[in-house]
Amino acid sequence: MKHRLFEQNRTILLAVSGGPDSMALLHFFVSIRDTYHLRLIALSVDHKLRGKESLEDLHYVRDICEKWNVEFIGKQVNVPQYMEETKKSTELAARELRYAFFEKMMQSYNAPILAMGHHGDDQVETMFMQLTKGIKPKGMPFKRSFANGIIIRPLLSVTKDEIHAYCRNHQIIPRLDPTNEETIYTRNAFRHHLVPFLKERNPNIHHSAQLTSEIFQEEEDYLIEEAKKVVECVATFDEKKDNVFIDIQKVLRFHPTLQRRAFHLILNYLYRHLDVVEIKAIHHDQLLKLMHSEKPNAMIHMPHNLIVLKAYDQIQFRFNKTSKAPYYYRLFPGEQILLPDGKTLSVILEKSSSKPKESGAYEFVCHAESIALPLIIRSRQNGDKLKIRGLGGSKKIKDVFIDLKIPQAEREEWPIVTDNNGQLLWLIGLKKGEVLETTSDQWLRLMVT
Incomplete structure (x- = not known):
């Protein structure tokens, strides 16, 4: 064989x-x-x-x-x-x-x-x-x-x-x-x-796919072995091995291919007890952007309460075990962002004479001219209310969580989408907001994958 x-x-x-x-x-x-x-x-x-x-x-x-x-x-x-x-x-x-x-x-x-x-x-x-x-x-x-x-x-x-x-x-x-x-x-x-x-x-696409898969696997095995050497060179683990510190200047000596795989190894290690976490290209992209950011101090959220902090020439990976930090991101059409649970939110501008269909609870479509850009993706705030589509009235986000029996531990990080004027548009995956329709043929599609 x-x-x-x-x-x-x-x-x-x-x-x-x-x-x-x-x-x-x-x-x-x-x-x-x-x-x-x-x-x-x-x-x-x-x-x-x-x-x-x-x-x-x-x-x-x-x-x-x-x-x-x-x-x-x-x-x-x-x-x-x-x-x-x-x-x-x-x-x-x-x-x-x-x-x-x-x-x-x-x-x-x-x-x-x-x-x-x-x-x-x-x-x-x-x-x-x-x-x-x-x-x-x-x-x-x-x-x-x-x-x-x-x-x-x-x-x-x-x-x-x-x-x-x-x-x-x-x-x-x-x-x-x-x-x-x-x-x-x-x-x-x-x-x-x-x-x-x-x-x-x-x-014979299955033969082509299988050959490509085997080639990718062999190349990946080699690159991972090289990336292990990078991690040994640039990373320091604390005594409990839950926090990882990266020397940015040392990382920058290596090719971006090895940088990405080194970060991949670190994430795999930190998520070693969480088999459901998929590490995607956007995770690597966010980490590389953080490393190259001109800001001396910056932070990004990763799945399962993992926070990545940049402080001058050092990056720290650590789990936020005590409390879930609030977050606030701006997003324009054509961009995408990581949500706290590791899923990706993308915003797409479409042109159509009639309203495009939404595919399930994780897509939201509205007229582009009915909202003020950029979109805001944030954690909930006291007093948040959503004018729920088809309901004919508004409801407190707190009450939506209660009605749907969302665990208390998940509510603080549940993503909410608003426009730049504060109009609540979407409690992602749960409830969609009522948005004024116009005669425009420009539509925004928000997708979570």
Whole structure:
């Protein structure tokens, strides 16, 4: 095998949902089990998102495993409840609970290999999704560290169509999840709209994406090793290793490529207990701007209360553990900014004869001539009121938080958008304000990604 994903006489855990990809994966490992002397354990998760139907998927996997003499462990996780508690999206909540189960099983069975059914089309989707998020499109590796071992993806070199053909050839009748057809989920939208478009122009796009991914991974591995040397040279950690101090003059001796990766390593280290934090290109950009700022003293907010302070020739990374500092930013069309939770707010000027559609709670559209620029993005203030769209009246932000049961700890940093005259426009993700419409064809679109 080119990537030597596993050796003989190993225990392999397999993530099996019952769909075509995972069933092909399971069948493939069953077909080589005796040759490689493998112990196979299938893991299946019911996310409680489709009621009886999703539970039947789990039972289907259980029955197939019994037929093929494969050990089986099924688990139900309550994604809707977790979403309510954490305010996270369906995709993220399901992923976190699913991977927590996988990690627990890897540790319980001391099985350091978890096989997953991601294929070439998934690779294309992932790389373009990363690109749109401002993350370098490295895609998914054939293997990566996870829990007490590794995740492997043996099917990355084959397409979805080839997997369906494999299932037909071996009389496998997989379960089909109807939510995979709903394009309200980000990955599904890429799957149904972007990937077919790309395949029309390059039927071998999955091979190109995989080759590019591997090249990026190799280059990144090398650059990270070089960046480690930079960190050793320029960074000082305090005794508890929660605060990091950077010598700006020393950093400036190195190429910006290594500067960015050095900052990336520092952020990864500081966020080591927070797996959900995605470090994006905008994080690096903000750090480089701070370092080159002519101001002797400046500060930026990063996700999860991490504050980065510039004081003359030194940059300090530290967590604001005692209280959440108020913030206040100005933003013009064409600019973007980091919010305290790590998401990115972008402002786009559009031209349209009719009001452009908003896509969900994290987009806001209004007439450009109805507001005074620049936009202000800030934390809440006493007495804040929002004239809520469609309500016909105003409501205190405090009462909105109470009605929506937003935890007290999150309220102080929840971002509010106003115009330059103080008109409240948007309590991001929660409520949108009523804005006067004009006959202008100029519109502002605010997007949080």
